[in-house]
Amino acid sequence: MKLKHTAAALALLAAFGAHAQDTIIKIGHSGPLSGAQAFAGKDNENGARLAVEELNAKPITVAGKKLKFELLSEDDQGDPKAGMAAAQKLIDAGVHYVVGPYNSGVAIPASRAYNDAGALVASVATNPKLTQQGYKGLYRVNASDSQLGSKMALYAANEMKLKNVAVIDDRTAFGQGLAEEFKKQAKASGMTVAGHEFTNDKAFDFTSILTKLKTKNVQAIFFGGYAPQAAPMARQMKQLGITAKLLGGDTICTAEMGKLGGDTVGDNVLCSQGGAILDKAATGPAFKSKFKARFKQDADVYAAAYYDAVMLYAQGMQKANSIDAQKVQAIISAGSYQGVAGTYAFDAKGDMKQSPVTIFTFKGGQPVPLTSY
Numbered sequence: 001m002k003l004k005h006t007a008a009a010l011a012l013l014a015a016f017g018a019h020a021q022d023t024i025i026k027i028g029h030s031g032p033l034s035g036a037q038a039f040a041g042k043d044n045e046n047g048a049r050l051a052v053e054e055l056n057a058k059p060i061t062v063a064g065k066k067l068k069f070e071l072l073s074e075d076d077q078g079d080p081k082a083g084m085a086a087a088q089k090l091i092d093a094g095v096h097y098v099v100g101p102y103n104s105g106v107a108i109p110a111s112r113a114y115n116d117a118g119a120l121v122a123s124v125a126t127n128p129k130l131t132q133q134g135y136k137g138l139y140r141v142n143a144s145d146s147q148l149g150s151k152m153a154l155y156a157a158n159e160m161k162l163k164n165v166a167v168i169d170d171r172t173a174f175g176q177g178l179a180e181e182f183k184k185q186a187k188a189s190g191m192t193v194a195g196h197e198f199t200n201d202k203a204f205d206f207t208s209i210l211t212k213l214k215t216k217n218v219q220a221i222f223f224g225g226y227a228p229q230a231a232p233m234a235r236q237m238k239q240l241g242i243t244a245k246l247l248g249g250d251t252i253c254t255a256e257m258g259k260l261g262g263d264t265v266g267d268n269v270l271c272s273q274g275g276a277i278l279d280k281a282a283t284g285p286a287f288k289s290k291f292k293a294r295f296k297q298d299a300d301v302y303a304a305a306y307y308d309a310v311m312l313y314a315q316g317m318q319k320a321n322s323i324d325a326q327k328v329q330a331i332i333s334a335g336s337y338q339g340v341a342g343t344y345a346f347d348a349k350g351d352m353k354q355s356p357v358t359i360f361t362f363k364g365g366q367p368v369p370l371t372s373y
Contacts, residue, residue: 022068023323027052027310028095028119030086030110031102033075036228039256039300040102044124045073046295047306048099053294055314062317069310076110078103078201083110091117096325099309101125102302104145104173111138120325120332122309124274124302126250127177131349137329139346141305141312143274143355145174148249149181149224151357151373152272156220156247157189159371160270166195166218166244168209168233170225175201178249179224186222194218201226206233210240220245227252230269231260238264250274254301258365265362270370273301275341276356277369287340308339 029048031041052069059066072093074086083106090098096119101107104127111133114121120137123130126145131138143151156162165186169179183193194216197209210233213221221237221244223230230252237246246269253271261269278284278299287307291299315337316328336345345353360367 021065023062023065025067025069025097025317025323026093026095027069027071027313028090028093028098028100029071029073029306030076030083030090030098030100030106031073032078033073035077037078037102037226040251040254040302041075041078043300043303044100044102044306045071046291047299047303048073048310050291050294050303051307051310051314055310060314060318062323063321067314067317067323069314076101076103076106078106080105080109083107084113086110087113091119095119097313098122099306104130104177108133108173111135114138118325120313120329122312124305125174126274127173129173129177131351135350136333137325139309139332139344139350140352141309141344142250142302142341142352143357144351145177145181145249147355147357148272148274149178150185152222152247152249152270152359153182153185153189153191155270155272155359155371156222157186157191160220160245162191162219162245164192164194164216164218165220165222165247166197166213166216167193167222167224168197168199168206168213169223170199170201170203170229172201172225174251175224175226177224179222182222182224182247199225199229201229203229204232206236207240210236210242213244214240214242218244220247222247223252224249225251227254227257227260231257231265234261234264234269245270247271250301253360253367255298255366256300257367258362262365265365267361267363270359270361271367272357272359273367274355274357275305276372277358278304278341279369281340281342283340304339304341308337308341308344311339312337312344
């Protein structure tokens, strides 16, 4: 009996010793995990979580030591102040690799704190100002507003043959930037922008501004903002008898838009999203299948990009044969990584050299891709 206990104790010590040799890599996630945008924050977190679980199942070795990845996730509420608190919490926990923030208004101020702490950041925030700050360890892992807004305007002009449009934005860093890019390209493409109205990202009643735009007989309204506002906007457009199309960016290209808008969200709604059509990507269908099996729901807008961002960091560590963030940054900046949602190769600012944009519409409450360019 004593021998059995001794053997068990030795086995436990051996297991502990092996685990002690693992190098812990903390991956920080910052996103809106509460409030109206929680559906997006959780989807992004799940994308990162799937990558972490797959890396730990392999596992990978760097400098002779096994890496064990841990995901530390913070709720930044989509709010700049909460985002700074989340950033400080992750920095204090020793995080050197961050995925997020999701919102431009959070990412722009928080990126300074991460940069000062020597942390790398992979964000899907789309405002062009994010990568104009000159931070070497900051990467945008999707299209920017200039690409999302302009491609939606090009599609509206060239494919939909629209002539008269209007713009509404929610005054957030994201919504305002996206709307301005759409407006700029719309005018360049020969469309008339008959009006530009403003709201905020907490509003749910758009009757007055929609009534004003109705008198201008616009063929489409472009909304720079998020699904929790775009869905009631679609409902109110129908109630007011406005037959104009509702156009938007990546943040309305989500099942949440169909869920909140019900039968008022269909082929009357079109949106632009960074990345190629996932079903046509080489590893896209496999990723979608793995995600659904693990989380019992479909991957939404940026789950694949967050998954890719974690894998990008891991490949950088392997190629650098180091977990030092500066050495990994040098590898990422100079190289490329073939992910699920695209090829991640970055210019000097940290923007993707090539980021295709896909135009979606809605069928049965779900976003359905129309074309990529």
